[in-house]
Amino acid sequence: MNLNKVFLIGRLTADPEMRSTPSGQAVCSLRIATNRIWTDRESGQRQEKTEYHNIVLWRRLAEIASQYLTKGSLVLIEGRLETRSWEDASGNKRYRTEIIAENLQLGPKTADKTSIFSEKEEKTQEIPVIQEETPPAQEHSQEQSENSLQEPENSKKENEEEIKVEDIPF
Numbered sequence: 001m002n003l004n005k006v007f008l009i010g011r012l013t014a015d016p017e018m019r020s021t022p023s024g025q026a027v028c029s030l031r032i033a034t035n036r037i038w039t040d041r042e043s044g045q046r047q048e049k050t051e052y053h054n055i056v057l058w059r060r061l062a063e064i065a066s067q068y069l070t071k072g073s074l075v076l077i078e079g080r081l082e083t084r085s086w087e088d089a090s091g092n093k094r095y096r097t098e099i100i101a102e103n104l105q106l107g108p109k110t111a112d113k114t115s116i117f118s119e120k121e122e123k124t125q126e127i128p129v130i131q132e133e134t135p136p137a138q139e140h141s142q143e144q145s146e147n148s149l150q151e152p153e154n155s156k157k158e159n160e161e162e163i164k165v166e167d168i169p170f
Contacts, residue, residue, distance in 0.1 A: 005078070007076070009074070010053065012030055013032065014031060016028050026059055026060075028063075028065045031054055032053050035051075036051070055079070074106075075105065075107055078105075083095055
């Protein structure tokens with residue numbers, strides 16, 4: 001059995017870059033930084049190392065990321081590693097390893113002067129999980145295809161409505 005799964009929690013180093021393929025499919029690239037902190041056994045000094053990760057999001061995930069994420073935003077990415085190769089202008093073979101996002105969870109909205117929530121309310125605000133849509137071969141209701149926010153079925157109450165992306169306050 002093989003497994004190619006990545007989970008990252010980090011902050012964006014720049015605003016997401018949104019573009020489209022010639023066929024019109026949305027694709028978004030972003031870069032996040034993750035920190036590792038430890039104490040050096042020999043010197044007792046606190047050490048810190050930052051890693052930078054290239055993330056690629058497709059379709060609805062790309063649209064959501066470009067709409068709601070900005071430089072400094074906290075985000076959780078779940079996806080897979082993929083390495084692509086190409087030849088540069090001088091004929092050298094180049095490689096780039098990226099994380100292809102399958103799920104996205106936005107971090108808490110940062111407090112600003114225009115926030116309608118108090119600091120206490122913001123801390124308890126639920127954070128939605130955004131999952132990549134299933135392939136178009138499977139049929140969905142129009143509400144599901146327009147709405148990539150999903151919860152596990154067993155946690156839904158019968159009276160609850162699905163969350164619409166347009167209703168997210170950030």
